[in-house]
Amino acid sequence: MGDVVIEVENLSKLYRLGTIGTGSLRQDLQRWWTTSVLKQEDPFFQAHGTEALAANKQSILALQNINFKVNQGEVLGIIGSNGSGKSTLLKIISRIVRPTKGAVRGRGSVSSLLEVGTGFHKELTGRENVYISGYILGMSKSEIREKFDEIVAFSGVEAFIDTPVKRYSSGMYVRLAFAVAAHLEPDILIVDEVLAVGDADFQKKCLGKMRETSQTDGRTILFVSHSMQAINNLCDKALWLNQGKMMELGEVSSVVNKYIMGIQQFKLKQEWSTPAEAPGNDFIRFKSVELVPQLSTPDAPLDIRTPLTVKFQFWNMTDDVLLSTSLLLFSYGGECIFDVLSPASRCDKGLVEGECNIPGNFLNDGSYYFSIIVVKDTSVELYNYEECLSVDVEDYRENIQWYGKWWGAVRPKFPFRLHQKEMAFQQ
Amino acid sequence: MPESKKGWDWEITSKTSYWGWSMREIWSYRHLLGSLVRRDFLLSYQQTVLGPLWILLQPLLTLVTYVLVFGKLVGVSTGNLPPVLFYFSGIVLWSLFSDSFGGTSNTFRDNAQVFSKVYFPRLIVPLAVTSTQFFRFFIQFVMLLLLIGYYWAFQDLPSPFSLITLAFPFAVICTAGIGLGLGLLFSVITAKYRDIAGTVTLGIRLFMYLTPVIYPLESLPEKYRWMVQLNPLTPLFELNRLSLLGEGTVTAGQLLYSIIFMIVVLSGAMLVFNKQSDKLIDVV
Numbered sequence: 001m002g003d004v005v006i007e008v009e010n011l012s013k014l015y016r017l018g019t020i021g022t023g024s025l026r027q028d029l030q031r032w033w034t035t036s037v038l039k040q041e042d043p044f045f046q047a048h049g050t051e052a053l054a055a056n057k058q059s060i061l062a063l064q065n066i067n068f069k070v071n072q073g074e075v076l077g078i079i080g081s082n083g084s085g086k087s088t089l090l091k092i093i094s095r096i097v098r099p100t101k102g103a104v105r106g107r108g109s110v111s112s113l114l115e116v117g118t119g120f121h122k123e124l125t126g127r128e129n130v131y132i133s134g135y136i137l138g139m140s141k142s143e144i145r146e147k148f149d150e151i152v153a154f155s156g157v158e159a160f161i162d163t164p165v166k167r168y169s170s171g172m173y174v175r176l177a178f179a180v181a182a183h184l185e186p187d188i189l190i191v192d193e194v195l196a197v198g199d200a201d202f203q204k205k206c207l208g209k210m211r212e213t214s215q216t217d218g219r220t221i222l223f224v225s226h227s228m229q230a231i232n233n234l235c236d237k238a239l240w241l242n243q244g245k246m247m248e249l250g251e252v253s254s255v256v257n258k259y260i261m262g263i264q265q266f267k268l269k270q271e272w273s274t275p276a277e278a279p280g281n282d283f284i285r286f287k288s289v290e291l292v293p294q295l296s297t298p299d300a301p302l303d304i305r306t307p308l309t310v311k312f313q314f315w316n317m318t319d320d321v322l323l324s325t326s327l328l329l330f331s332y333g334g335e336c337i338f339d340v341l342s343p344a345s346r347c348d349k350g351l352v353e354g355e356c357n358i359p360g361n362f363l364n365d366g367s368y369y370f371s372i373i374v375v376k377d378t379s380v381e382l383y384n385y386e387e388c389l390s391v392d393v394e395d396y397r398e399n400i401q402w403y404g405k406w407w408g409a410v411r412p413k414f415p416f417r418l419h420q421k422e423m424a425f426q427q
Numbered sequence: 428m429p430e431s432k433k434g435w436d437w438e439i440t441s442k443t444s445y446w447g448w449s450m451r452e453i454w455s456y457r458h459l460l461g462s463l464v465r466r467d468f469l470l471s472y473q474q475t476v477l478g479p480l481w482i483l484l485q486p487l488l489t490l491v492t493y494v495l496v497f498g499k500l501v502g503v504s505t506g507n508l509p510p511v512l513f514y515f516s517g518i519v520l521w522s523l524f525s526d527s528f529g530g531t532s533n534t535f536r537d538n539a540q541v542f543s544k545v546y547f548p549r550l551i552v553p554l555a556v557t558s559t560q561f562f563r564f565f566i567q568f569v570m571l572l573l574l575i576g577y578y579w580a581f582q583d584l585p586s587p588f589s590l591i592t593l594a595f596p597f598a599v600i601c602t603a604g605i606g607l608g609l610g611l612l613f614s615v616i617t618a619k620y621r622d623i624a625g626t627v628t629l630g631i632r633l634f635m636y637l638t639p640v641i642y643p644l645e646s647l648p649e650k651y652r653w654m655v656q657l658n659p660l661t662p663l664f665e666l667n668r669l670s671l672l673g674e675g676t677v678t679a680g681q682l683l684y685s686i687i688f689m690i691v692v693l694s695g696a697m698l699v700f701n702k703q704s705d706k707l708i709d710v711v
Contacts, residue, residue, distance in 0.1 A: 098443060
């Protein structure tokens with residue numbers, strides 16, 4: 001650890017939206033005329049400033065004033081939801097796209113791994129692909145030749161190395177592609193979400209390899225992933241981006257916790273002030289739906305131990321009606337996990353409120369969503385508010401040596417005993 | 428901030444320059460160039476019946492068409508030369524030009540996927556395309572020599588070789604250089620304005636008729652000759668024929684015109700390509 005090897009200063013990236021068509025040629029000529037011939041300021045960029053340009057919806061600011069430094073040997077995790085600018089940032093540091101403003105400076109060689117199998121061609125054999133992909137990623141001929149056997153062994157496709165990769169299974173393809181990448185030896189390695197593919201064993205092998213090289217060779221790694229577990233395991237520091245802006249930068253576990261809290265607050269409540277804009281129909285209009293986790297401390301993560309309360313309010317538009325509500329929970333794949341029915345209650349026009357408790361130690365880790373159905377006379381569906389809430393439940397394990405994905409849609413903590421009934425061979 | 432710029436190996440800003448590339452960087456990627464050429468070869472002939480024979484078959488089939496259509500049907504004069512040699516020497520050089528031009532003019536469109544995932548000097552790709560075409564040209568050229576040998580031995584063709592034959596490589600390099608230069612220029616344009624790509628293919632095909640490929644310059648009426656002579660390829664194709672077959676009209680001044688044209692187009696195109704290549708990734 002020591003020297004700063006990457007410095008990102010005031011980095012912004014603006015993308016022009018819309019199709020590039022006949023309009024763009026005219027704009028381009030106009031721009032060229034004002035900047036190059038009349039020597040005036042660029043009418044599209046400097047005149048209003050990039051922020052103003054983004055405001056008029058002609059373009060989006062994918063990154064906005066990003067500043068950070070990375071030291072040698074550090075592993076920096078970059079997190080954020082889709083569209084937060086993570087990939088754009090990596091592409092700029094990899095020299096693939098240019099920033100609109102600001103600068104990135106660095107020391108040493110850079111290799112980027114933004115997809116698995118860059119440069120692979122399905123008609124070529126495994127051997128040929130190893131070479132061409134190695135060259136594209138910046139390896140030298142002697143380097144590839146030296147490591148060729150190691151790469152093939154790492155991938156485990158020795159028997160098929162002279163077969164065109166189009167005949168490979170997708171798993172073999174990914175293994176070979178990743179094996180090339182895993183043997184890169186740049187000073188700075190940039191990795192984007194490539195671990196999303198491949199089986200669990202292989203992923204672990206790759207993470208191990210990355211971790212190892214950063215520790216032994218002092219390699220600096222920038223790593224993007226949606227898996228908070230991978231980020232937590234691999235990284236020293238983390239950077240959280242949200243809609244192109246820097247939210248947090250610091251020690252990995254604190255940034256990850258803040259990120260998890262941040263996205264939850266965003267998703268856990270929906271509210272409408274007037275019935276006109278609220279979701280519903282002539283009978284029912286929802287005023288609010290809310291998911292309240294009962295956290296032990298305010299900054300604790302929402303994990304499988306956390307009890308949840310679903311609260312909702314709706315405007316009932318008819319007098320003297322027997323109402324009941326159903327709360328449905330779905331797994332992210334769309335499978336219904338439960339359908340809980342409230343007792344029926346006679347209601348008049350006005351606001352109706354409901355609440356349902358889901359105990360802790362019941363849901364498995366993963367993403368879930370809720371629907372609420374309002375029913376009349378315990379038989380007629382008045383309104384089905386589909387996918388009104390969603391929640392990500394984090395994993396929590398204690399005294400368990402196993403790190404694979406826990407099976408099942410739910411993970412209830414039923415009373416479970418195991419004890420020695422009798423000793424064998426004992427008289 | 429002059430201070431902060433000290434001691435860094437590289438810097439990425441919004442500015443792209445005309446002179447940003449270094450020969451050293453391109454040299455360090457020479458193996459990539461080699462393997463791209465190899466890949467293009469393997470890919471063109473994998474799972475085909477005749478394989479690499481197509482390199483010879485393509486110009487031979489074109490030759491048959493030209494002999495039948497332009498020679499027999501239309502009756503275009505080929506001077507004192509046998510039509511087969513006349514057409515074949517033109518076809519071989521023309522395909523070097525048109526394939527270098529056409530192949531490189533789609534650089535960004537064809538490689539958008541790779542370009543958006545990894546950095547390497549973009550110039551490597553058009554250089555690889557041109558190298559592939561050079562290689563194909565060489566094989567076809569050997570075929571041409573065999574044909575000339577046959578006509579010399581069995582058809583009483585007087586030995587066409589003289590001191591001027593030494594100028595042949597010059598004609599080839601100049602032609603390929605113009606092809607690459609125009610290709611680079613158009614690759615930048617087609618990246619932004621896609622409909623131009625179709626125009627390029629059509630344009631190249633029409634352009635052939637403004638170049639003495641299927642007719643000798645001499646056969647044109649004096650009135651119209653200047654139109655074809657404006658074409659910088661004309662002196663090169665005449666030189667090509669003069670050096671290999673001993674018949675062609677070209678002056679030193681015309682050749683100078685071709686050279687200057689090539690140098691201007693090629694260096695200009697490299698500068699534009701270099702300036703634009705990083706910006707174009709946002710567009711393709």
